Amino acid sequence: MSKSYFSRRPQTGCGSNSVRASSKHTTSPLRALGWKSFFQQQLSLDELGSCIPMRVMAVHRSQLELAGEEGALTLSLTPSLAAESLTIGDWLLLGRDDNRFVRCLERNSLFQRMAPGALQRQLIAANVDSVFIVSSLNEDFNLSRIERYLALVRESGCRPCLVLSKADLCADPSGYLEALRSYKELPVVLVNSLDCDSVAPLREWCLPGETIALLGSSGVGKSTLLNTLSGADLALTGTIREDDSKGRHTTRSRTLFPLNCGALLLDSPGMRELGLVHVEEGVAQAFADIESLAQRCRFSDCRHRSEPGCAVLASLAGGTLDERRLRNWEKLHRELHINHQTLAQKRAGDKALSQLYRSVQDQARKRKYSGE
Numbered sequence: 001m002s003k004s005y006f007s008r009r010p011q012t013g014c015g016s017n018s019v020r021a022s023s024k025h026t027t028s029p030l031r032a033l034g035w036k037s038f039f040q041q042q043l044s045l046d047e048l049g050s051c052i053p054m055r056v057m058a059v060h061r062s063q064l065e066l067a068g069e070e071g072a073l074t075l076s077l078t079p080s081l082a083a084e085s086l087t088i089g090d091w092l093l094l095g096r097d098d099n100r101f102v103r104c105l106e107r108n109s110l111f112q113r114m115a116p117g118a119l120q121r122q123l124i125a126a127n128v129d130s131v132f133i134v135s136s137l138n139e140d141f142n143l144s145r146i147e148r149y150l151a152l153v154r155e156s157g158c159r160p161c162l163v164l165s166k167a168d169l170c171a172d173p174s175g176y177l178e179a180l181r182s183y184k185e186l187p188v189v190l191v192n193s194l195d196c197d198s199v200a201p202l203r204e205w206c207l208p209g210e211t212i213a214l215l216g217s218s219g220v221g222k223s224t225l226l227n228t229l230s231g232a233d234l235a236l237t238g239t240i241r242e243d244d245s246k247g248r249h250t251t252r253s254r255t256l257f258p259l260n261c262g263a264l265l266l267d268s269p270g271m272r273e274l275g276l277v278h279v280e281e282g283v284a285q286a287f288a289d290i291e292s293l294a295q296r297c298r299f300s301d302c303r304h305r306s307e308p309g310c311a312v313l314a315s316l317a318g319g320t321l322d323e324r325r326l327r328n329w330e331k332l333h334r335e336l337h338i339n340h341q342t343l344a345q346k347r348a349g350d351k352a353l354s355q356l357y358r359s360v361q362d363q364a365r366k367r368k369y370s371g372e
């Protein structure tokens with residue numbers, strides 16, 4: 001095991017807040033990695049003696065980078081330790097003497113999506129406390145995409161903060177802020193991610209032991225924000241295309257970076273697609289206004305199309321409900337339904353296939369023993 005995960009990435013600290021926070025911050029190495037009593041309580045007496053907890057700090061194609069009290073470690077992925085079942089932020093128990101994988105601890109939050117182009121879900125991150133949903137104040141700004149991220153974050157029980165980046169390049173952000181006026185429960189922070197003082201309000205979230213995920217499209221400045229908050233060049237940053245403000249997918253893998261202030265920041269590649277799955281409650285929370293209107297419709301199975309006594313349509317006609325928002329709510333519900341069915345069919349197909357394999361193997365075995 002190498003000496004320390006932290007020693008690999010020197011940071012100078014950035015701004016007075018960070019310096020103050022780091023001098024106060026004298027927490028144990030495990031707590032600094034996000035260890036909480038929720039995880040401690042899951043260890044049996046036996047495991048307390050025979051196992052060590054380590055956190056997944058990065059996931060690569062064939063191995064995991066882990067960090068724990070004693071330092072860092074890379075673990076090769078095997079069928080029993082597959083990348084589909086583990087994700088960044090997970091806490092693993094390893095054998096104290098042989099570093100053998102014992103089990104993954106129960107997660108206190110999990111992000112997942114439909115894997116693009118595949119009939120399966122893909123884990124994005126686990127054990128995250130807060131999320132900075134980053135959107136830049138240019139062509140990237142898209143309310144429907146922000147609502148999609150919000151549904152994901154609300155489902156997990158994490159705290160969202162909408163970070164509107166590139167404020168320095170936007171002459172008048174009032175139109176964007178006006179569009180967000182109805183999102184009353186959502187903290188919104190405008191930043192120039194290149195500037196230490198400008199990102200200072202975000203330090204409120206960056207508390208010791210807290211894990212904060214940076215989510216948003218490519219080129220919005222997630223890695224830039226990470227670098228400025230840490231005061232070091234921890235992650236590569238890239239340019240964006242002039243014509244449509246889109247990024248070039250500079251960040252290639254998800255990595256958890258411990259900062260001097262004690263928080264851990266999860267940088268991830270911009271996602272081209274965020275297909276939602278298992279976030280019914282998250283959608284209900286992200287669209288609480290529409291869901292509560294729908295409960296006031298005359299018919300309990302109202303589809304909000306042309307039914308009499310429809311409270312949703314009345315609100316639309318009265319101008320208090322935005323049509324785009326309503327269409328996005330419907331779209332996300334449809335998507336959840338389709339993805340749910342797709343996964344159920346895939347599960348049924350997999351089960352039938354494994355039954356077929358078993359029966360073919362049984363027949364082969366019988367033939368072998370009967371000497372056919």
Ligand SMILES: Nc1nc2c(ncn2[C@@H]2O[C@H](COP(=O)(O)OP(=O)(O)OP(=O)(O)O)[C@@H](O)[C@H]2O)c(=O)[nH]1
Binds near residue numbers: 169
């Ligand atoms: N002026 C200005 N430029 C910014 C800001 N944030 C990011 N940039 C620039 O935007 C470009 C993209 O930034 P990145 O941090 O690489 O974006 P990213 O979100 O990490 O992109 P991916 O890794 O591709 O997902 C870089 O050239 C940054 O310097 C900002 O607030 N203001």
Ligand SMILES: [Mg+2]
Binds near residue numbers: 222223236250268270
């Ligand atoms: Mg990046």
Ligand SMILES: [Zn+2]
Binds near residue numbers: 294298302307311
């Ligand atoms: Zn209705």
